[in-house]
Amino acid sequence: MVITGIGVVAPGGIGAKQYWELLTAGRTATRTISLFNAADFRSRVAAEVDFDPVRSGLSRREIRRWDRTTQFAVVAAREALADSGALGEFDAHRTGVMVGTACGMTTSLDREYAVVSDEGRTWQVDAEHGVPYLYDYFLPSSMAAELAWLADAQGPVGVLSTGCTSGIDVVGHAADIIRDGAADVMISGASDAAISPITVACFDAIKATSPRNDSPETASRPFDRTRNGFVLGEGAAIFVMEELGHALRRGAHLYAEVSGHATRSNAYSMTGLRSDGAELAEAIRQAMARARIDASDVDYVNAHGSATRQNDLHETAAFKLGLGEHAYRTPISSIKSMIGHSLGAICSLEVAASALAIEHSVIPPTANLHEPDPDCDLDYVPLVAREQNTDVVLSVASGFGGFQSAIVLTKPERRAA
Template identity: 80%
Template structure:
C-alpha cells in the first residue's frame, strides 16, 4: 500500500468534465445548448403526468445503449446511476488520467438529493400491487432492490470502473449536494488523502412521487401550456421552478500531479463553503444573510475580494422567495460590485435537477472560464424590479473570466458557494 503523503495546503484543479444533461449528452452538446440560450424544458414524457398540477420538466434524451452501457448494466442500474457512470466515463477520458492514477491515491465522491427515485417508485408500485396492499410482498421486487436503497452503490460502481481504492462515498445535502460533494472532494485532495478524485452529482427524479411532492407545496411552475418558457428566473412573471434531471462529474487533481503529466486544466477550485440557517426547512430570510455568509467564507478561503469576481452562476430557481433572497445575498456579500458583475441562471434552460444541478452549474462555470463566454438567463423578458442586478438576459456574453462564483440553496436551510479561477491565476 502506498504511504500517505504529508498533510498540508495543496492546490486542486479540474482536468476532466463529463455531462449528461437535458438537451444533449456530453459536454460539447451541453455547452452548445447553454450558450445558444435554447431551453430543454417540455411536457413530461417519462410517465403520464396528466393528474398533476405541474406537468413539465427538463428531461434528458438518454439512450443507454448509445451511451455505451451494456444490457446487464441497464437492467441492474437505476437511471441515476446510469447518468453518473456515463458522465464519469467522459470525465476520465477527457482528463487523460486513466493509467496514470495510483489506485490507493484515487477516490470517488458522488452527490445526490434523491438517489434511485425512479426505480424505488417503480418497485414500490410492484410490491404493493399499485399501492393496494399495505403489507408489501418483497418477493416481487427485483434482485437489485437493495442497491436502490443505498446511493453509495452509485459511488461503488464508479470506483470499480476507475479502479479507485482511496476515499469513496456519497454526499447528500439536498439541492446543494452538487457543490458540497465537489468541495468535500477538494478537501480530501488538499489534505493529502488523495491525489485524484472523481467527483460530481447525479439525479433522475422525474417520477410521480417527486412531482406529487413539489405539487403539494406549489414549488413548481404550472405553466403547462408554455413548457419551453416556463422557467423564468428573476422575471416578474416567474411562478416556480421546472424539474430537471442529469449529472456532471469531474476529475479533480492535485495541481503538481496534473502538471507533471501535462494535463489540460479547465480551472482551479480555490474556495468553497456551506452554511445552514438551522431554523427552517424551506424559509429564507429576505436579507440574504445565510447565502451571503457562505459566499463570504468561500471568497475568504480563495483569498479573493468581492471585486475579483467576474461572473456569478446563480441558483436562480425561479421561485419568488429564492430569487429575491439571492439578489439580496449578492448585494450583501459583494457590495457595490454586485451591480457590475454579470449573473445568470442556467436553470432557465435545463431546469432544476435537485442534487445534480449544482455540479452541472460548476461544469458551466469551468466551461465559461475555458471559452470566455457567460451563459444567459433564458426567458428573462420582464425583470422583477426587486431583482435589479445584471442577470444577462436571453443572449450569451463574451468575456474573459478570471474568477467565477457559483452558489446554491437547498431545502433544510442549506446555502453553499464555490469559487473557480482561471488556470494560472492564483491569489497572492
C-alpha cells in the same frame, strides 16, 4: 485542486460539448413530461434527458441493474476520465470517489414500490415481486461503488447528500480530501434522476413547481416578474479533480482551479428562506476568503436562480451583502432557465458551466427573462450569452433544510500570475 476532466449528461445534450452549445445558444430543454403519464398532476413540465443507455455504451446487464441516476453518473464519469487523458494512469490507492445526490435511486424505488404493492392497492407489500437489486436502490453508496470500480479508485470513497446544494458541496469536499493529502485524484460530481410520480407529487403539494403547462419551453423564468415556480430536471456532471502539481507533471489540460468553498445553514426552516440572505452572503464571503480573492475579483456569478419569488429575492439580497457594490457590476445568470432544476445534480452541472465559462470566456444567459422583476435589480444577463474575460467565477446554491453554499473557480493561470 484543479479540474482536468468534465463529463455531462444533461437535458438537451449528452456530453460536455453539446451541453455547452445548448447553454451558450440560450436554448431551453424544458418540455411536457414524457417519462410517465403526468396528466393528473398540477405541474406537467420537466427538463428530461434524451438518454439512450445502449447508445451511451451501457450493457444490457448494466441497464437492468442500475437505476437511471447511476446510469447517468457512470456515463458522465466515463467521459470525464477520457477527457482527463489519464485512463489507467492514476495510482489506485491515491484515487478516490465522492459523489453527490439529493434523491438517490428515486425512479427505481418508485417503480418497484408500485410493483410490490400492486400499484398501491396492497398495504402489506409482497417482496417476492421485487427485483434482486432493491438493496442497491435503497443505498446511494452503490453509485459511488460503481464509479470506484470504473476508475479502480481504492482511496477515499463516499456519498454526500445535502439536498439541492449537494453538487457544490461534493466538489468542495473532494477538494478538501486532496488538500488534506488523502488523495492526489478525486472523481467527483453529482447525479439525480428524480422525474417520477412521487417527486412530482411532493412538489405539487407545496406548489413549488411551475404550472405553466401550456408553454413548457418558457416555464422556467428566473428573476422574471412572471415566474411562478421552478421546473424539475435531471442529469449528472462528474469531474476528474487533481492536485495541481500532479496534473502539471502529466501535462493535463486544466479547466479551472477549485479555489474556495463554504457552506452555511439558516437554522430557520425546511423550505423557507430569510429575506436578508445573510447566511448565503456569509457562505460567499467565506468561499472568497478561502480563495484569497476580493469581491472585486469576481467576473461572473452562476446563480441558484430557481425561479421562485422567495429564492430570487433572497439571492439578490445575498449578492448585495456578499459582494457589496461590486454586485451591481457583476454579470449573473441562471442556467436553470434552460435545463431545469435537477435537485442534487444541478449544482455540479452549474460547476461544469462555470468551468466552461472560464475555458471559453463566455457567460451563458438567463433564458426567458423578458420582464425583469424590479426587486431583482442586478445584471442577470437576459436571453443572450455574453463574451467576456472570465477568470473568477462564483457559483452558489440554496437547498431545502436551510443549506446555503458557495464555490469559487478560478483560471489556473491566475495563480501563476
